[in-house]
Amino acid sequence: MVLVQLVYVSRPSRPLVSSDLMAILGTARERNANDGVTGMLCYSGDFFLQILEGERARVCATFQRISRDERHRDVYLLCYLYPERRLFSEWGMGYVGLGDIPRELVLRHSEDGAMRPILTDPHIAMAFLADIANHVSETQTALL
Numbered sequence: 001m002v003l004v005q006l007v008y009v010s011r012p013s014r015p016l017v018s019s020d021l022m023a024i025l026g027t028a029r030e031r032n033a034n035d036g037v038t039g040m041l042c043y044s045g046d047f048f049l050q051i052l053e054g055e056r057a058r059v060c061a062t063f064q065r066i067s068r069d070e071r072h073r074d075v076y077l078l079c080y081l082y083p084e085r086r087l088f089s090e091w092g093m094g095y096v097g098l099g100d101i102p103r104e105l106v107l108r109h110s111e112d113g114a115m116r117p118i119l120t121d122p123h124i125a126m127a128f129l130a131d132i133a134n135h136v137s138e139t140q141t142a143l144l
């Protein structure tokens with residue numbers, strides 16, 4: 001199997017309420033479990049940052065479906081990598097609200113604590129996601 005990691009950002013088409021997020025995560029978790037796709041969805045209110053990892057064809061098919069979804073727009077591919085192992089092997093699709101992440105973790109990747117640099121620099125996005133993975137597994141932060 002050829003393992004890939006894909007990271008994109010997007011903007012919600014309209015403000016989302018928690019039932020919208022639950023619906024997205026419900027579908028994502030069901031489909032991803034069948035496809036062997038794992039990852040994490042981060043949501044800030046203004047944007048989504050998502051990492052998908054798994055077998056190349058499955059990840060690409062998942063990303064194609066996600067790109068067509070009208071619940072978000074301005075879908076920009078940030079990274080497409082061939083890693084040695086998964087970062088989020090424990091999650092069919094983890095969820096983290098960016099407001100729940102400790103500020104010191106955000107400040108490691110952004111001088112002013114704003115998330116914009118994450119949207120523009122793919123290396124920062126990957127480092128940020130790796131930190132989130134560590135944080136979640138260390139603290140067992142409950143994900144939605």
Ligand SMILES: Cc1cc2nc3c(=O)[nH]c(=O)nc-3n(C[C@H](O)[C@H](O)[C@H](O)COP(=O)(O)O)c2cc1C
Nearest residue numbers: 024027028031032048062065066067069071072093
């Ligand atoms: C921000 C966001 C993240 C999503 N993440 C996933 C995902 O990880 N896996 C997935 O199968 N669908 C995900 N979806 C849902 C897909 O866009 C799509 O609705 C779903 O895969 C069903 O596709 P279908 O109606 O073409 O069968 C996501 C949607 C949004 C808006």
